[in-house]
Amino acid sequence: MNKKVIWGAVLALSVAGVAGMNIYSLNKTIDVSVTQAEEGAISETVFASGQLESADVQNYFAPASGVVDKVEVRAGDAVKKGQTLYTLRVEDLQQQLRMEQNNLKIAQAEREAARKQQDAANANPLVPKQEIDFTLYDMKIENADLAVQAVQKKIASATVTAAKDGVVTHLDIKAGQIVMEGAPALVTANLDALQVRAQIGELDAGKVKQDLTVTVSGDAFADNTYSGIVSYLAPTASLSNPAAKDPSVEMLVTLDNSAPELRPGYNATVEVTLTETQKHPLVPPEAIKREGEKALVFRIENGKSVAVEVKTGKEDDTHVEILEGLTAGEEIIASVPEGLRAGKKVKVQ
Template identity: 35%
Template structure:
């Protein structure tokens, strides 16, 4: 019985000694309680950040068609929304007036040709008569016979007839070219998305008449906030989604505007336009649909820490480093962040230990116990 009591007293003494050691370990020399903390070591890493931009789907190829001749529209062969193929007839101009003018000019040409022919025959007769007269006069005076003056005047008159003939031929050629252009044909495959003329309307050369949109070559036009614009690069891969379609589509940035403009949504903000080429557009995508472009941006490698490690005092950010088992407040300069980590640009060195998620009990200089 005495032996058992001695054994129990021995166990009790050991327990008391262990408790004393633990109590001594969790109190500082000043008597302040130490705080148990979770500690990590700084490491290098990349912050991956998702940036979203709203935009619209549009066609990369929109062709405005202009008539190549003037006249009255006799027939429009398509309506808005119709699919068309390159070379398909869009409209026909009336040829009634042109055919009447062509007939008139052809008649005038025949008249001019006949007048010239008659003139040449008459001139030949007159020349013979003139030659005989001049010959008789010259024989009496002994001078040489010359019809130079007569021939010069005759050549001038003949030239006038030639000009009339050329004018009629030119008019005929112009009318025939207009007749050849009395039809307008589609320049590209696509959908008729606009018609700005109507049957019976008299139009002039160069009048805008149709808009044709190629819906198989689509792109997204969107705006990036000015703070994100420098993060985007031509060729960067993106994802495109929208409420009007079910699938998510892959694409790449094909263009970034060199200038910023005022946002239509907020006059105080500037935005930069960019365009995205879709890799495999589907029939469910239509020009005019709203779309959201997701850019995943990876920054250059920096020291990164969990968001929970960073505290803020007004505008100043800081972390608690662990130095000689004490918490040391260290001001830091921060960079980009994502849902888990944030860049520390200044304030930490490789291998520094810092406290994750410091509680309100963690103060400058307090003794800490690492989990």
């Protein structure tokens, strides 16, 4: 037999086979399940990282220059309001007080001498009347009196007491140490009132509002999570550290409650769930077929699949938001099987 005839026969059989398979494929019924697009909103979650700190911190500074006499507390000690924290030696202050008191007496004596001089001159009929301006004398007396009061106040404050209950978290002084007025001495903090100072990225900062409820977790939290509220958002963004490339916004989160395992300084993660108020039709992710830039869902009409192009929005693990092309309550194929396209015969299982 001629080879050309044989190859022609083979080719014809192949074409016929492919055509037959295509016809079979077109006529094959695909089993599908259906679902209804439900109306709802998809929540978005954003995260911020930061550190735990006390929301109630009290800083104590040296009330006067001098020598620390006694330190009554140690770092980690719990203190009560009114409890003595430390004292300064007051010998130098007492000497200064005596000097200022002497200056006050001198100023008062100078004014009195001027008054007597005026009275004596005015008592002599042969001498013209004198009217001395006592303004400068009075100012000198007032300044001297203020200086006395200032030293007395320093002496009274030489015994430093706790302004409120707390725990000593930092201690910067020791007995015998010379301190300058205003130098840091110690810090106390209320460990039952904790907050997270966090940095939230510039892309997410605009989505977060004050008073929003959040969840706080951390590696050192013993697998526990804590609720809190956003108590502060900085009005400006900045670089959180010299190595940062993108600016962030400082955020404070006040914890609703505390626990023994929580300590200031621990790293913390703030999870913010943003609930969308506007509702849209929601469908399962597997109900959508992607073809390049297009997103399709399939309805069933007269036993055949009908492709509907839709515009999608946010999505999570279980739902995709449909912005255009579908309304809530419409029935669609729940999971697009492989090979499904418009016009295919389908059967609902």
